[in-house]
Amino acid sequence: MRPIVVITGYTRDSIKKTVLFDYREGRGREGPQGILEHFKGYLQTDGYIAYQIFDNNEDITLMHCMVHAPVENRIRPVALGRKNYLFAGSHEAAQRSAMLYSLLGTCKMQGIEPYSGLRKTLKTIATHPINRIRELLPCNQ
Numbered sequence: 192m193r194p195i196v197v198i199t200g201y202t203r204d205s206i207k208k209t210v211l212f213d214y215r216e217g218r219g220r221e222g223p224q225g226i227l228e229h230f231k232g233y234l235q236t237d238g239y240i241a242y243q244i245f246d247n248n249e250d251i252t253l254m255h256c257m258v259h260a261p262v263e264n265r266i267r268p269v270a271l272g273r274k275n276y277l278f279a280g281s282h283e284a285a286q287r288s289a290m291l292y293s294l295l296g297t298c299k300m301q302g303i304e305p306y307s308g309l310r311k312t313l314k315t316i317a318t319h320p321i322n323r324i325r326e327l328l329p330c331n332q
Contacts, residue, residue, distance in 0.1 A: 207330045210296030214289040216282055220244050227251075297329045308332075 215222035220241040227234065231250040236242040245251045291309075298308035308329050319327060326332075 208297070208300035209328070209330045210293055210300055212289040212292035212296065214282075214285040294329070301329045301332075303329050303332070 211226070213222065213226050218239070218241060220243075223241055224244055227245070233252045233254055234242070234245060235254040242253065245253055294309060294312065295305045298305040301308075311332075312327050315327060316324075
């Protein structure tokens with residue numbers, strides 16, 4: 192049986208205009224808790240029960256659905272795509288999809304045409320030093 196893909200989108204840094212999509216095997220609180228461990232600021236969520244763990248965190252202000260519409264519009268293409276391919280084939284493939292969504296979403300927020308950004312990264316990544324891989328992120332170009 193193939194896994195059901197649940198990829199969550201986070202706008203990680205609205206100042207640097209970066210996006211992070213995360214894939215976890217389940218929908219438990221371990222996913223948001225792990226990825227947002229050091230997060231401080233406003234957190235917009237869909238009201239899913241797993242986010243209740245942040246209710247008493249003084250560094251996080253939960254927004255729930257109050258600002259949902261503008262955020263949804265930015266990730267609408269990914270959300271629509273998610274419905275079209277519920278099965279990724281494997282958990283590893285779903286994780287790779289989340290990485291690709293992150294790259295393309297960040298390109299979009301940076302005003303970089305996504306195809307050009309992906310092409311540039313793929314041409315460079317094989318010979319780029321691994322300890323300087325962050326230089327290839329769209330927010331650092």
